[in-house]
Every structure is written in C-alpha cells, then in structure tokens.
Amino acid sequence: MYRVVVNAFGGPEQLSIIEAPDPSPGEGDVVVRLTSIGMNHADLMARRGDYKLSSGSPPFTPGLEGGGIITAVGPNVTDRQTGQRVVLSLDAPTSKGRGQGTYQSHYVVAASKTLPAPEALPDQILGALWLPYLTAWGCLIWKQNLQPGQRVLISAASSSVAIAAAQIAKHYGSLAVGTTTQAQKVAKLEAMPEACYDHLIATSQDNWYRQAKQLTGGKGFDVIFDPVAAGDFLNQEIRLLAEYGALWIYGLLGRPGTVDITPIIRKRASIRGWLLNELIGSGVEAGAYRHVLERVADGSYRLPVAATFPLKDVRQAHEFMEQGQHIGKLILVS
Ligand SMILES: NC(=O)c1ccc[n+]([C@@H]2O[C@H](COP(=O)([O-])OP(=O)(O)OC[C@H]3O[C@@H](n4cnc5c(N)ncnc54)[C@H](OP(=O)(O)O)[C@@H]3O)[C@@H](O)[C@H]2O)c1
Numbered sequence: 081m082y083r084v085v086v087n088a089f090g091g092p093e094q095l096s097i098i099e100a101p102d103p104s105p106g107e108g109d110v111v112v113r114l115t116s117i118g119m120n121h122a123d124l125m126a127r128r129g130d131y132k133l134s135s136g137s138p139p140f141t142p143g144l145e146g147g148g149i150i151t152a153v154g155p156n157v158t159d160r161q162t163g164q165r166v167v168l169s170l171d172a173p174t175s176k177g178r179g180q181g182t183y184q185s186h187y188v189v190a191a192s193k194t195l196p197a198p199e200a201l202p203d204q205i206l207g208a209l210w211l212p213y214l215t216a217w218g219c220l221i222w223k224q225n226l227q228p229g230q231r232v233l234i235s236a237a238s239s240s241v242a243i244a245a246a247q248i249a250k251h252y253g254s255l256a257v258g259t260t261t262q263a264q265k266v267a268k269l270e271a272m273p274e275a276c277y278d279h280l281i282a283t284s285q286d287n288w289y290r291q292a293k294q295l296t297g298g299k300g301f302d303v304i305f306d307p308v309a310a311g312d313f314l315n316q317e318i319r320l321l322a323e324y325g326a327l328w329i330y331g332l333l334g335r336p337g338t339v340d341i342t343p344i345i346r347k348r349a350s351i352r353g354w355l356l357n358e359l360i361g362s363g364v365e366a367g368a369y370r371h372v373l374e375r376v377a378d379g380s381y382r383l384p385v386a387a388t389f390p391l392k393d394v395r396q397a398h399e400f401m402e403q404g405q406h407i408g409k410l411i412l413v414s
Pocket of ligand 1: 119211212261307329331334401406
C-alpha cells in the first residue's frame with residue numbers, strides 16, 4: 081500500500097508518497113482499497129498549516145472522505161465481506177486520530193465506520209459525495225428547513241458544495257441563484273446539466289447586486305449559503321437578505337473587512353455558522369447518508385466531477401485545485 085504524507089507545512093512540493101506493507105485488519109476492522117478520495121479545499125488549508133485543528137503537525141496524511149472496495153475483514157466482523165463496495169462515514173478519519181486522513185491506497189477502519197454503497201454508484205465517486213451533499217443538505221434542509229418557493233442565493237457557484245446545494249434547493253422546490261467570482265465560468269456552468277441553478281451571476285460585474293435583487297422581485301433572498309463571507313461581498317449579501325432571511329456562513333474563503341450589519345435589525349434577519357461535523361452523532365446522520373445515497377443512485381443528484389487524478393499524482397492534483405479554474409469535484413483515484 082502507499083499513502084500521501086505532508087512532510088512540512090507549505091506548497092504541493094511538501095506532499096510525498098510513502099510505500100508501506102499491506103495492512104492487516106484488527107478486531108472489528110476492515111481494509112478498504114480506496115477507489116475514490118474526494119479532494120476538498122480543506123486539504124489545501126491543512127497542507128498549508130491553516131487547519132491544524134484537524135491535521136495536527138507534520139508529518140500527517142490529509143483527506144476527509146473516501147470510499148472503495150473491502151479487501152480484508154478482521155475478526156468479529158459479521159456484517160461486511162471482502163469485495164463489498166463501501167463509503168467511509170463522515171467521522172471515519174477522525175475516529176483514527178488526527179493526521180490519519182484518507183489520502184491512502186488502503187485504509188484500515190472499524191467496519192462500523194463504513195456504509196454499503198448502492199450498486200448504481202460508480203467506484204470513482206464513492207468517496208466524493210459527503211462533503212458536497214451533506215454540507216449542503218445539512219445546512220439547507222436539516223438546519224434551515226428550506227421550504228418550496230423560497231429563494232436561495234448560493235455563492236462560489238462552481239464549487240461542488242454549491243452545485244450540490246443548487247441540486248438540493250431544486251429538489252425541495254426552491255429558487256436557486258448562483259454567484260461566481262469568475263465571469264468565464266457562467267457559460268460553462270450554464271452548459272452543465274448538474275449545475276441546475278435557475279440563474280447565474282458573475283460578481284465581477286458592477287451591477288451584480290441589483291441583478292440578483294431583481295430576480296427576487298425586489299424581496300431579497302430567504303436563504304444565503306456562502307463560503308466566502310467577508311468584506312464587501314458580505315456587505316452586499318446582507319443587503320440581499322429578505323425579511324427574516326438567514327445568511328449561513330460555511331467557509332472562510334474571503335479576506336476579512338469591515339462589515340455593516342445594521343440591515344439585519346430592520347429585516348429581523350440572522351447570520352449563522354454551519355459546520356458539517358454537527359451531523360456526526362446527531363439523530364439525523366443515518367437518514368442523511370441514506371437520502372444522499374438514494375438520490376444519487378436514482379439520478380436525482382448528479383455529482384459534478386471536474387477531474388480525477390491518480391493518487392500518486394497528488395502534487396499535480398493540489399496544484400490544479402489551487403488554480404481555482406475547476407468546476408465541481410476533484411477526485412483522487414487509486
Ligand atoms: N462548513 C463546512 O462544514 C464545510 C464543509 C465542506 C466544505 N466547506 C467549505 O466550502 C468551500 C468550498 O469547498 P470546495 O472543497 O468545494 O472548494 P473548491 O472546489 O476549491 O471551490 C472553491 C471555489 O470558491 C470560490 N471562491 C470564491 N472566493 C474565493 C477565494 N477568495 N479563494 C478561493 N476560492 C474562492 C471559487 O468559485 P467561483 O469561481 O465559482 O467563485 C472557487 O472555485 C470551502 O470554503 C470549504 O472550506 C465547508
């Protein structure tokens with residue numbers, strides 16, 4: 081087997097591949113050959129040293145999600161078999177301790193931290209569903225209780241989380257408006273069936289804010305789902321909120337700046353934070369997994385795959401992600 085190691089905080093050159101003997105499963109464990117490892121912006125942050133809470137100090141192995149085929153089953157595992165296709169649960173990496181992420185060809189994990197995958201799911205996407213779909217579903221449906229007919233503004237429209245959010249918003253009967261920082265991505269997103277936004281707006285245009293407001297008949301958005309959350313953009317989002325609207329912040333992509341929150345009072349609106357980890361151990365975790373697996377299996381949700389890279393080409397994959405030109409999910413395959 082082999083795994084990726086971050087040797088020191090820094091650029092993609094700090095990623096290296098370490099070969100190791102094939103692992104044996106302990107009691108209650110399985111070995112999963114990971115055919116699919118979803119890449120996330122958080123992996124870049126971990127490599128740079130901006131996410132130490134999750135990564136710990138180097139050397140560590142990044143990776144928050146994965147899925148694949150069971151190649152060995154340990155003693156006292158009765159409900160998993162060799163050859164079975166599984167998805168790792170959200171907390172599989174953290175259950176192993178910090179720095180034991182999924183950038184590995186073979187992953188030893190408790191059998192209870194795996195979920196059987198439906199036949200209809202291709203091997204390549206088994207480990208790339210949770211971060212997009214559960215981040216969006218957990219916030220919009222579980223926390224926000226999004227209703228049919230409500231208006232949702234989704235920023236960073238080309239990210240897999242945002243595209244998943246658009247699919248979920250449409251599935252639940254809402255209006256989905258996406259914003260992207262890059263004007264050239266608008267036509268590309270419009271041509272992608274997975275990116276089912278009702279409207280797309282490039283925020284590089286001076287009048288983007290007015291365009292967005294017009295799409296709501298001047299009423300503003302009931303829900304804003306945003307990983308940028310800073311500076312002038314945040315000011316404009318606050319002004320785009322409807323009465324009693326909710327602005328959910330789930331990432332820190334933007335650069336902090338002064339923000340005027342006074343419109344929040346007039347609108348009796350709210351700004352709230354969302355972290356996917358809140359799903360773990362909650363009463364809805366199992367139902368959320370089931371919802372996503374079933375909707376992907378029946379084609380209601382379609383993961384937008386931007387590109388796949390062999391796990392051994394992890395440096396190129398990180399360089400590619402860093403450029404920010406991709407639309408959708410990047411996946412490491414082995
Ligand atoms: N809270 C949670 O639990 C949770 C869970 C999963 C992910 N996240 C967050 O969700 C966000 C998206 O994750 P991802 O893995 O899908 O990322 P990604 O594929 O790297 O997508 C990032 C996209 O964000 C947009 N963007 C806007 N401003 C940016 C900036 N200043 N720097 C970089 N990108 C910027 C760009 O899209 P456009 O070109 O379309 O504007 C970019 O393509 C990240 O912030 C991540 O940390 C949070």
